[in-house]
Amino acid sequence: MTIYLVRHAKAGRRGEFDGPDWLRPLVANGQAQARCLLDQMKRAKFGAILSSPYVRCMETVVPLASDHRLSVIPVDPLAEGAPLDDILDLLREYSVDGAVMCSHGDVIPMVLEYLQHRGTNLGPDPRCEKGSTWIIEGDVDGVATARYVAPPIFERS
Helix, strand or coil, rough: CCCEEEEEEEEEEHHHHCCCCCHHEECCHHHHHHHHHHHCCCCCCCEEECCCHHHCCCCCCCHHHHCCCEEEEECCCHHCCCHHHHHHHHHCHHHHHHHHEEEEECHHHHHHHHHHHHHCCCCCCCCCCCCCEEEEEEEECCCCCEEECCCCCCCCC
């Protein structure tokens, strides 16, 4: 299996958005980061694109979905505050065909910690920056390999 676990691209600050947090969109630099996924995933093989239903996550993977002629499937197990067991079930479900999964800064570290406890080497300083990707290959319940791809950096957020 190959799962591409993407943290949503840059969105405006939570406290500065006038509306429900799940509707907070990407800022201009976040939109540019989302477009950079096209080059990053040019040779990637996956059968589905799943996302937290939060707007900032959906907007992060829409360009990729369009480029691959796939729909983005919104799923609650990738939303903020989702329980680890639900996320792991989702990873197992898509382990055969592979998938891109876009989520949040609380969910992804939880998955990484689980993998690390199962023996996966995450390197000396595992990160989860906005717009970054973890490429996870192997058995989620065994020892997988994980590689971090840093986000593209732009001057202003």
